[in-house]
Amino acid sequence: DAGVTQSPTHLIKTRGQHVTLRCSPISGHKSVSWYQQVLGQGPQFIFQYYEKEERGRGNFPDRFSARQFPNYSSELNVNALLLGDSALYLCASSLDRPGTIYTDTQYFGPGTRLTVL
C-alpha cells in the first residue's frame, strides 16, 4: 500500500503570497494532521481533521487554514506569507479508531519544504 503522499516537495514563495499544500493519507485512514517543523526543532501541531471535521487546532494565526475532502485528502493553506513561515510542513495520517485515538500511530509523509523569500 502507498504511504502518505504530499505535494509539492519543494516550494519557493515571496512574502505576502499565498500557498496551498496537499496531502493524501494512507488508504483507510480517516484522520489527517498537519505539522510545521522549523529547522532544529520538533514538529509543531497545526491542525487535525477527522471525517472532514476539524478536531484540533494548534497555536497558529488565522492565516493558516485547512480542509479535508470526502476522499480524506487534505489541503493546508497559508495566506500573507511571512519569512518565519519557512519550514518543513509535514502531513500525518492515522486510523483514529473511536475511543483509542491516543494509541493510533501517525504515519508521516515526506513533507513539503517551503521557503519564503
Added chain:
Amino acid sequence: AQKITQTQPGMFVQEKEAVTLDCTYDTSDPSYGLFWYKQPSSGEMIFLIYQGSYDQQNATEGRYSLNFQKARKSANLVISASQLGDSAMYFCAMREAPTGKSTFGDGTTLTVKP
C-alpha cells in the same frame, strides 16, 4: 499542557554498541500514547515504536525497545547493536486523547561511529 523533554541534543555511539536516548514527559491526562520517530537528513519522519499509558510491559520492535517508567514519567528509547544507518535525528512524541494532537520534543541527533 503536555510537554516532552529530550535533554540530549547530540549523542555518539560506536557501531554494534547499544545506546539509550532519553525522554521525559508531562501530562495530567491518564490516557496517552508515547511514540518514537526517526528523521534522517531526507526529512521524512519514520515511526519506530509505541507505548500506551496502560501497557504493563515495555514495548519492543526488533532492535528498538522502550524503557517505560510511568512513575518517573520517562520513556527512553534503547537501540541495540547500532548500525551506521541509525545516524539520524530521533524524536519522542506524546499523543493525547481528545484531539489526537501529538506533542514532540526537540529531538536528539544520534551519530554512529564506525
